[in-house]
Amino acid sequence: MKRKINVKGITIGEGAPKICVPMVGETEEQLMEEAAHLKTLDIDVVEWRVDFFKDVEDHRKVKAILADIRSILVNIPLIFTFRSAREGGQKELGKDHYFEVNKAMIETGMVDMIDVELCNDEKAVTSLIEKAHHHGVYVIVSNHDFAKTPDKEEIIARLRKAQELGADLPKIAVMPNSAADVITLLDATNTMYERYADRPIITMSMSGKGVVSRLAGEIFGSALTFGAAKNVSAPGQIAVKELRCVLNLFHSSL
Numbered sequence: 588m589k590r591k592i593n594v595k596g597i598t599i600g601e602g603a604p605k606i607c608v609p610m611v612g613e614t615e616e617q618l619m620e621e622a623a624h625l626k627t628l629d630i631d632v633v634e635w636r637v638d639f640f641k642d643v644e645d646h647r648k649v650k651a652i653l654a655d656i657r658s659i660l661v662n663i664p665l666i667f668t669f670r671s672a673r674e675g676g677q678k679e680l681g682k683d684h685y686f687e688v689n690k691a692m693i694e695t696g697m698v699d700m701i702d703v704e705l706c707n708d709e710k711a712v713t714s715l716i717e718k719a720h721h722h723g724v725y726v727i728v729s730n731h732d733f734a735k736t737p738d739k740e741e742i743i744a745r746l747r748k749a750q751e752l753g754a755d756l757p758k759i760a761v762m763p764n765s766a767a768d769v770i771t772l773l774d775a776t777n778t779m780y781e782r783y784a785d786r787p788i789i790t791m792s793m794s795g796k797g798v799v800s801r802l803a804g805e806i807f808g809s810a811l812t813f814g815a816a817k818n819v820s821a822p823g824q825i826a827v828k829e830l831r832c833v834l835n836l837f838h839s840s841l
């Protein structure tokens with residue numbers, strides 16, 4: 588029996604993949620507009636991509652904005668994510684600052700999940716996971732390759748490593764350079780889900796070629812997919828309305 592993630596009435600790892608929409612505003616005004624708009628959409632989870640925020644290095648401002656976001660998105664699960672430039676994000680933080688900002692947001696009690704990148708010091712990652720769990724916060728351990736799609740065995744190895752470190756949701760996103768690369772990602776997802784995963788996993792193949800991976804997760808084993816409201820945070824994200832329709836179509840056919 589695989590674990591499930593239950594947060595604010597949403598169960599990740601059961602039924603159709605849940606829809607997460609990123610917030611990518613650079614200013615407080617933009618973020619408040621985004622939050623208000625997201626509240627009106629048929630979504631399951633929101634991710635604050637704080638690397639887009641122009642004052643991300645000021646922890647007091649980040650906390651203040653987080654409080655404002657939470658006051659609007661009261662009942663929607665919220666992921667706090669600083670995506671580093673090396674993995675497709677907007678900025679790069681020093682190692683210490685990267686972990687400090689995540690720890691500070693965990694301690695606020697206002698985030699439901701954090702995303703920590705797999706390609707960091709292992710001890711630092713496990714320490715952050717332990718702190719998150721102590722505060723009742725779930726952890727996504729993620730890996731992103733915006734240049735290529737690793738082979739099947741490597742994709743599985745990274746997901747298994749994230750699971751071994753204690754991730755509640757191991758995640759990988761890769762860039763396809765051919766249709767065969769998309770098949771590789773889907774095959775790896777299925778094998779990971781069937782043979783090794785004891786909890787929900789998140790996988791996707793990016794760009795237009797990989798769109799099918801964002802739609803067919805329930806078939807292959809991915810439990811959450813990322814959609815777009817007005818702006819995307821990664822190539823290949825689909826508008827929420829269309830995404831929900833297709834997910835429901837797949838789900839009703841299984």
